[in-house]
Amino acid sequence: MQKITLVPKEQFKISIEAETITPDNFAGKSAQDIGAMIAYEGNTPRPLSELFDITVDGSADAADVKIEINGNVARVKRIGEGMSAGEIVVNGDVDMRCGALMRGGSITVTGYADSWVGREMRGGEITVKGNAGFYVGAGYRGEPCGMTGGKITVFGNARDYVGEHLCGGEIIIKGNAGILPGVSNKGGKIIIEGDTDMPGSEMTKGTIIVKGTVTEMMPVYQNEGIETVDGVEYTKYVGDVTVDGVGELFVK
Numbered sequence: 001m002q003k004i005t006l007v008p009k010e011q012f013k014i015s016i017e018a019e020t021i022t023p024d025n026f027a028g029k030s031a032q033d034i035g036a037m038i039a040y041e042g043n044t045p046r047p048l049s050e051l052f053d054i055t056v057d058g059s060a061d062a063a064d065v066k067i068e069i070n071g072n073v074a075r076v077k078r079i080g081e082g083m084s085a086g087e088i089v090v091n092g093d094v095d096m097r098c099g100a101l102m103r104g105g106s107i108t109v110t111g112y113a114d115s116w117v118g119r120e121m122r123g124g125e126i127t128v129k130g131n132a133g134f135y136v137g138a139g140y141r142g143e144p145c146g147m148t149g150g151k152i153t154v155f156g157n158a159r160d161y162v163g164e165h166l167c168g169g170e171i172i173i174k175g176n177a178g179i180l181p182g183v184s185n186k187g188g189k190i191i192i193e194g195d196t197d198m199p200g201s202e203m204t205k206g207t208i209i210v211k212g213t214v215t216e217m218m219p220v221y222q223n224e225g226i227e228t229v230d231g232v233e234y235t236k237y238v239g240d241v242t243v244d245g246v247g248e249l250f251v252k
Helices: 031-035
Strands: 002-008 038-041 044-047 052-057 065-070 087-091 106-109 125-128 151-154 167-173 186-192 205-210 221-229 232-239 247-251
Touching: 031 052, 221 247
Parallel strands: 002 065, 065 087, 087 106, 106 125, 125 151, 151 167, 167 186, 186 205, 205 247
Antiparallel strands: 002 052, 038 044, 221 232, 232 247
8 A cells, every 4th residue: 555645835826736646646756756856837848846845655556545635725727637546535625527437446636626626437336425517427528438338426405507517427426416417328227316507408318317407408308298207206208309319208
């Protein structure tokens, strides 16, 4: 087991691009080696040792690496990007694209996760104990697919466009979600335990389950009557019929 602890040296005012912070990159390395890795503050390269106090205990392969970030990294983007194994725990808030392109391992954020958490995620698991921003598990601008695998759980609320262009995997929102969750879905599963608005527009495949209230339904779904899922009765809809969709939308 290798445990690596990062503590921010300052309250960052300019966004930091820190896709270097992954178990794959840190595995087996010393604090000095990790500190020499580069992140970008705006367009300025800065070694991690200038940004964080770094401590390392032990040495291991990526699967047995735990990175713990203690402090506010609400201006640090792309933490865990592309990681394939190991664990990251952020004890606080995190900036956009945390866990983007993730292939395995786990990320836990105890606070708020900004937009595009789990962007185009392929595997692994992300847990956000606070709220999340826009585009949870979605594809970035112009990409045909968002998540294709893995699981994201948000214990608070999420903003608009949860799971946009979802092609696989599972997203669970324990609170409310903003408008148009599951827009342009092509597969995968979204569960919203609270309320939402206009789910499933242009969905061709996949499943959306809303356990709370849908403020407004898109008029593009065919009512299939009542169906029981996991012991709970829902009204089942199939669509989006305007795109010949066969997605399933369950509304309690």
